[in-house]
Each structure stands twice: as structure tokens, then as C-alpha cells.
Amino acid sequence: xxxxxxxxxxxxxxxxxxxxxxxxxxxxxxxxxxxxxxxxxxxxxxxxxxxxxxxxxxxxxxxxxxxxxxxxxxxxxxxxxxx
Amino acid sequence: xxxxxxxxxxxxxxxxxxxxxxxxxxxxxxxxxxxxxxxxxxxxxxxxxxxxxxxxxxxxxxxxxxxxxxxxxxxxxxxxxxxxxxxxxxxxxxxxxxxxxxxxxxxxxxxxxxxxxxxxxxxxxxxxxxxxxxxxxxxxxxxxxxxxxxxxxxxxxxxxxxxxxxxxxxxxxxxxxxxxxxxxxxxx
Numbered sequence: 001x002x003x004x005x006x007x008x009x010x011x012x013x014x015x016x017x018x019x020x021x022x023x024x025x026x027x028x029x030x031x032x033x034x035x036x037x038x039x040x041x042x043x044x045x046x047x048x049x050x051x052x053x054x055x056x057x058x059x060x061x062x063x064x065x066x067x068x069x070x071x072x073x074x075x076x077x078x079x080x081x082x083x
Numbered sequence: 084x085x086x087x088x089x090x091x092x093x094x095x096x097x098x099x100x101x102x103x104x105x106x107x108x109x110x111x112x113x114x115x116x117x118x119x120x121x122x123x124x125x126x127x128x129x130x131x132x133x134x135x136x137x138x139x140x141x142x143x144x145x146x147x148x149x150x151x152x153x154x155x156x157x158x159x160x161x162x163x164x165x166x167x168x169x170x171x172x173x174x175x176x177x178x179x180x181x182x183x184x185x186x187x188x189x190x191x192x193x194x195x196x197x198x199x200x201x202x203x204x205x206x207x208x209x210x211x212x213x214x215x216x217x218x219x220x221x222x223x224x225x226x227x228x229x230x231x232x233x234x235x236x237x238x239x240x241x242x243x244x245x246x247x248x249x250x251x252x253x254x255x256x257x258x259x260x261x262x263x264x265x266x267x268x269x270x271x
Contacts, residue, residue: 018211020210020211020212021136021140021212022136023211025143026139026140026221057144060117060146061144
């Protein structure tokens, strides 16, 4: 997961810091609707539960969860929109 | 109707059975869809969050979702009632303030319901969880069907115009027809 930073270039960034369930997922879903297929959304948040939420969301909706990077108290998630 | 050649009939039956099996269906059982059907039967603040959070998230996950609000659950979609939902301070042995469990008997003192409600609103605001009316709006935006139990409305004297816009007033049959094809059903 550590090389995600170098390999993934986000096309858009969404800030959901401080937000708890279900907001990170709902906001990310809306943001994904605004980007084109194949583009990557970066979601910056603080909710530890988002990791498995995004994975499950991606599996259900056919999008791709590329993973996350972690800094103290901060997560950066990467979602690639399906083509 | 002319008789069908038994060998043709046997061939057709066999192919139908194969197709049913390949589709993962059980004969006679309706297909399960990517669908969630929730019954929301409680009118306290803590019980309002669950159906709305699950419903809006289901919508975001491309599921078809319907929430059937019945009895006290109708307060959650009541235009004015849903801004005044409260947390009951009695009958809840899990209620704590800090590390201290609130003794059950304290819950019956005047003002305790208001205190419990304030406490929960405080937690929710800290986590930036939206209010009940805001969550409802998100559900509707995500395409969640809002069903109101007509019978509960009748016995409780609630009219359609007392409820938020976009509500379908239906009976148990409508909900069950919807739920029969759901892969997830919840009673809250």
C-alpha cells in the first residue's frame, strides 16, 4: 500500500475529514459521479471504518478501490471509477 | 391444443430446468434482487438513525431500497415531529454518561429524557452525522422509496400532508410484495 502515493495520480480530491458514517461514503459516491470513467478520486478522511466501507461499496457497484495510505489520524483512499 | 411430441416436451423441460439452475434460481421462488426492504417501527431518535443511515448507504451502493414507516416510526417522516425526536431515558440499561452507567431509577426523573436526547445529539454532531431531516433528504436523493403505513396513519390520526413530500401511503401487502424479492430485509 505504501507505493500507492507514487503510482496513483488522483484526478480529484474530496475532503471528508471529521465526518463519520455514513457521510464519507455518500459524499464519495456523489463525487465519483462527477468524474469520468477510469479517473481516480482521492478521499481524505479520518474515519477508520471507511476502509472496509469503500472496499464493499466498490465491489457492489463495479468501481475499483485501489487502497489507502495512512498518516497519523488521517487516511487517503483511492477510488477508480468504472469505465 | 394439439398434443406435443413427448420427446420435444422432454427436451424443452430439460432445457428450462438447466436455464433455471444456471441462473441460480429455485423454481417457484421469486428472484432475489439487489434490494433492501426495511421496516422502521420506532419513533425515538436513536431508532431513527439506523434505517436512514442504512437506507442512504444502500442507495449509494446501487441497491433498490424501500423503508416502510409504521406506527411510531411514522414520526421519523412527520414534517414537524421528526425535528423533535427524543431518546428515552428509561428502559435503557446501556445508557452511560462518561464511564458511569446511569442507574435505571434516575431515568424516570424529570428532564432525563431531554438530557439523554441532548447527549445523543452531541455525539452525532461531534461525528458530523447529519440530522434526521437531512438524512431523509439524502435517502430520497439516493432514490430510496419512502412508504408510510396507511393503517397506522389512520389509527394515529396522521394525514398525508403531515408527512414529508414524496411518501407513498401503502398497506402491508405492498411492503411484503416489495420485500419478497429483496435480498436484505430488516426490522428496526
